[in-house]
Amino acid sequence: NAGVMQNPRHLVRRRGQEARLRCSPMKGHSHVYWYRQLPEEGLKFMVYLQKENIIDESGMPKERFSAEFPKEGPSILRIQQVVRGDSAAYFCASSLAGTSGRSTDTQYFGPGTRLTVL
């Protein structure tokens, strides 16, 4: 069973360009999460999606960032008009189910996409 897949692994963009990051969850998983890791910091939650629905986007910057998880195909994190401060590692995770009470189902992480903005 393949794990969470992310591509590209490395992405270089110039300021003002668009970045598209893709995430294919583990087989059978319908819950997807995106996290951002800035240099020397821990992971910060960005957005949680289920198929065709954004459930929680409380960690997403208000502008330039968007995410989707269509009925078919991978989840996409899109960053428009990138700036140098967007340089980070972006991790996707997936889980089989969500919260049951206060118990969170295990989230499995992909290898990440390292975005560099020149």
Add this chain to the structure above:
Amino acid sequence: GDSVTQMEGPVTLSEEAFLTINCTYTATGYPSLFWYVQYPGEGLQLLLKATKADDKGSNKGFEATYRKETTSFHLEKGSVQVSDSAVYFCALPGGSEKLVFGKGTKLTVNP
């Protein structure tokens, strides 16, 4: 909101030394607690977890006990190896499915 405070590194040990990485949490109720490990250039892997108070999670020689009295979930290993060199993250659910992570502790094990 719910949060974790993790011992800051970096931590440098010799092979076969004893490891402790401290983690304390602030939360309402008794959430599940997790330790994730990130090897160089890779994503996070779940190392171990505990779902209720007094549970002990264990994997690959690592252990952590969920202690509600001290709101702690310290990671321990009796004898570290060079291959354990990585960044270790403590985490808990932050509401609405997301995980809240500590800042991470970088461990380097020298031969």
